[in-house]
Amino acid sequence: MKPLALALLLLAAPVAAPVAAQEPAEAARAAAGALEEASVQLDRATSARDRVAALTRTVRAYEAGLAAMRDGLREAAIRETELSRRLEGQEAEIAQLLGVLSSMGGRAEPGIMLHPQGPVGAARAGMMLASVTPGLNAEAQRLRADLMEVTELRLLQQSAADTLREGLTGVQQARTALSQAVADRTELPRRFTEDEVKTAILISSTETLEGFASGLSHIADNEVLTALPPIDDRKGALDLPVQGQLLRRANEADAAGVARPGIVLATAPEALVTTPTSATVRYSGPLLDYGLVTILEPQPDLLFVLAGLDTTYGKTGEVLPEGTPIGLMGGAPDGDNPSPSVEGGGAGRSETLYIEVREGDRPVDPLTWFATDQN
Template sequence: MMRAARVLAAASLLAFPAGAQTPAQTATQSAEQAAADLRAAIETLDKADGARNRIAALTQTIRAYELGLGALREGLRSSALKEGEIRARFDARRDTIGQLLAAMAAMEAAPGPLVLLHPDGPEAAARSGMILASVQPALEAEAARLRGDLQEIARMRALQDSALAALQEGLAAAQASRTALSQAVQDRTDLPQRFLEDPEELRALVENAETLEGFARGVARLQSDVGPPMEDFEGAKGTLPLPVVGTLLRRAGEADAAGIVRPGVLIATRPAALVTTPWLATIRYRGPLLDYKNVMILEPASGYLLVLAGLATVYGETGDVLDAGAPVGLMGGEEAALSEGAGAERTETLYIEVRQDAEPIDPAPWFEQLREE
């Protein structure tokens, strides 16, 4: 009876729902899917046809690569953590598992009639049999989980071996795509122009600018030919994608390390990240400004301005009308060599403002990724 009780106690510690998917399996599947998406993004380059279509295809490829790269690295990190958890859990319960296996081996080795004998009589023997019968499902579930954990570790190791090749291939393709995109944008001649600003007036604004705030207000005051009606920008509030793949570093109104408060949001990005326009827009200004590196000011609708600051490279000319998702530039820096954790840090920052009638408004409610529920 005591042996059966010990077996039941051990089995209760090891119980795991049969057929359930472990967090490790979920992490590995996510990483494998990210690797597949990354390879699929690389293959889209071969389908680009024509100058404008090629720009769209290159943009799509670079953005898919950046998303896939982030997901794959995150998946690899998560898989490595789960592998460590599996091994730690196994080590922590090694003694319990050993005791359980020894007890079961002893019961299997004992002759059938002896198992039925019990020093306390038939009733105790019956209770012992019921306890042993209840242990079996828990043992089977634990054995299945242990097999699954071992298989998952093997999958993780295989994924880690193949992921480096995918990342190296993706890095080379992304670098080539960025170069090709820059050339394709330079060669583009078929973009419509919504207006042509007076270069003298705009140049004077740049030369006399003391702050981004003052410059943005000056651009908003410049007269322009409104041209054809723009799409319903106000109706898109809350659904816009971020112009760049990254994470929120600072919200509007939050002070930075120097105590400076700005009306825009700051997004941390990886080096050389692609920046796109989240909405159909006209370029009102593009170029260097103060200490913001390059600034891109877009007009998605009459009375609205979208300010992007901190780019290393900007595309297009003042007056160009861009489709939603069109490339407007690249962040600075170089993507690091691909080893575990290398290049994963978001070392660049993109500053984003939204202005209505020249006044800054909180950008967060406009972008789906930044909305606070």
């Protein structure tokens, strides 16, 4: 079993896990299983296409695993901080309790058994002490459990941080292997051949994404009809092309006051971007101020625009199966500081992917097509 998968399984059953930690634990368990399954499929892959599919699953499993591990470690760090602060706030109470328990645990001297009010007072005092003792013992047990949990949480974080570094190295190696497998792949069907001169003219003559999208049909030579599976019945249920968090909704202004009809996802550095469904690559390359852009056509009069990539794989005119890698996000992996901070569940998501959906000549809210738990 891979070190990351093993660490995820250990993290999936954290010490004295509070209810809030159950969700990261479930995600860690699922990611560990996906990583092991992807490893088996990679070993069985023979063709370049099989290797691309297996490596895509491997990278996705690593990304999910690293995200789950960060969430789990963040929960552990929050729990440790909570317990440490509680124990620090009870220092005086703990000292007093330890003093009482120490005196109770010692050998009683005859003089201690005497009471100013005689045998009756001694009996009453004994009864009071007997009623208090269970509470003192219970409090001592609770404090002992808290101290043990703090110690075990710290050990968990130390060992998991080392495994997290190994996981970052593993996903980097998988991404490199994926890039090579994509370069070796030759069996993808092509729907048309791009006319590079017409593409350059179209780019230079348009100032908006809308104008560019409306002219895409003019840059294709020798186009043939290719029947792709219909997706109208999947409207609203498509997976997002990248693992990330919804940062901005359609027509929501950014910090500069600019509102666009697409959504913006915050992603981890070098996150893998894949096709949400089978589609033709209508365009792949730099465009206006959007950076590297890939425009997919899953069916006639429907375009998925993905902008802000750092590396693109798909070539204009290719027909890609669902789940095929089309690029990587930018940024550098956080290899020098893999441990998450206690604050902020969005830590580590420094890149942004812009997604626009166009039906015919007009943009529509992408969340009418894509499923997200932040709808």
